[in-house]
Amino acid sequence: MKPQPFSTAPAAPPVGRPKLGFLGTGRIGRNRLEAIARSQTADIAFVADTDGAMAEQARQLAPESERSQGLEAMLDSGIDGLVIATPSALHAAQAIRALDAGIAVFCQKPLGRDRGEVEDVVSAARNADRLLGVDLSYRFTTGAQLIAERLRRGDIGKVFAVDLEFHNAYGPDKAWFYDRFLSGGGCVIDLGVHLVDMALWLLGPCDIRHVESALYRDGRRLVSGSEDVEDFAAATLETVQGVTIRLTCSWRLHAGCDAVIRARFFGEKGGLEFANVGGSFYDFTARHHLQTASTELCGPPDDWSGRAAVDWVRRLARNPGYDPACEQFIAVADALDRIYQAGRR
Structure with missing residues (x-):
């Protein structure tokens, strides 16, 4: 039994202090932003939310950050990593778009609504050689x-x-x-x-x-x-x-x-x-x-709630490349799919 909470990928050129964007700044998004800000492990450059008041509350936690118009604007801004905390239906497409642009991703759970979506995101991370993390935070208690x-x-x-x-x-x-x-x-x-x-x-x-x-x-x-x-x-x-x-x-x-x-x-x-x-x-x-x-x-x-996010930032600083450990997300999605399939027979 060999749990692997940390990176197993070979070393790639480090990015130093990562520059991050936050897409979705509701309760969970703000919590993860605050944890990363406290850790002083990254520069929080941009925040974006369809609710302007939510975005402004996030900026109060990271005064150096700027409001962004959304995903596409952040992808063109030179960030190293994107933290996604939007509704579940958007996760896979947003993660794939960021990975295809060469940007590492940390996404709220679930990464996808089914195994197919999760496989697509993992494949995008592999093809882009970029780090993919999911906020399965109980591992870090x-x-x-x-x-x-x-x-x-x-x-x-x-x-x-x-x-x-x-x-x-x-x-x-x-x-x-x-x-x-x-x-x-x-x-x-x-x-x-x-x-x-x-x-x-x-x-x-x-x-x-x-x-x-x-x-x-x-x-x-x-x-x-x-x-x-x-x-x-x-x-x-x-x-x-x-x-x-x-x-x-x-x-x-x-x-x-x-x-x-x-x-x-x-x-x-x-x-x-x-x-x-x-x-x-x-x-x-x-x-x-x-x-x-x-x-x-x-x-x-x-104080465990933000540890998964901070761990992802630290791994990103050391090695922004693809980590095969993320393939376990597919096994989890497969197990959930099978629960749903069996329960709806």
């Missing part, structure tokens, strides 16, 4: 990193089962999330993507041989031909390597708290657990279980 170390060492032996849960008591507040064409799906692609990515990253190379799933909207089972997006999903993924991965995720579930976020890995010699604390979206603990005993590996506070 201290808890996930500590679990990765223990799995690499074989502390719990061979993993045979993984349980994943992500329940958000509130659900999205923007209408496009509920349009299947614009979002690609509901809670699976919005929430489940994080934990599916974590599981596949931590388990190392594995091949999914069979998937069963059930998708629901307002308590009603979705069937083939339905254009509704799911607000509850339960899926089981079986791997060729003999691991059973179970996933449940939801919006607006009556779970008694703001959020339930948990990933449990069960091995022959013990268990490892990543879980939120007290219903929080931001505070996590990691634990090592041995029979009835449990040892805490870490707990809050942990």
Whole structure:
């Protein structure tokens, strides 16, 4: 088990201090901009958003930046990297346009609405020899990193089962999330993507041989031909390597708290657990279980939300070239596609 959160690409000429553009400056975009600004690892040159007030709020976090008219204007401005935080339907096309222009990309999840879109973006990065990152930020929590170390060492032996849960008591507040064409799906692609990515990253190379799933909207089972997006999903993924991965995720579930976020890995010699604390979206603990005993590996506070973006900037400064590690994004997209296909039969 060899998780690879950092670059595996051969060295290319470094760009020094990267010059960045930000496309989309809503809550998540501003958070990532602020994290990069605090890290002092890049020059934030341009911000663009269809909402002028949002763009101005972003500029307050990076006073040296300028308002841009949009993607094309930034591509002509000499930036080294583009951070994309726009609605999901735009991600793949915008990422490909930037990569084709020779500009590295860091994109909000999901990178694409299905495997085909993700493959197209990865192919564009490969052809352009440019770095591609996706904001799958749970990899960069201290808890996930500590679990990765223990799995690499074989502390719990061979993993045979993984349980994943992500329940958000509130659900999205923007209408496009509920349009299947614009979002690609509901809670699976919005929430489940994080934990599916974590599981596949931590388990190392594995091949999914069979998937069963059930998708629901307002308590009603979705069937083939339905254009509704799911607000509850339960899926089981079986791997060729003999691991059973179970996933449940939801919006607006009556779970008694703001959020339930948990990933449990069960091995022959013990268990490892990543879980939120007290219903929080931001505070996590990691634990090592041995029979009835449990040892805490870490707990809050942990300022993790912008680490994936800052790591991408640091990699970009060292080596702007293509990193084959991004091909795991295709495996994650494939797993989500198969959950959707099985759930709509």
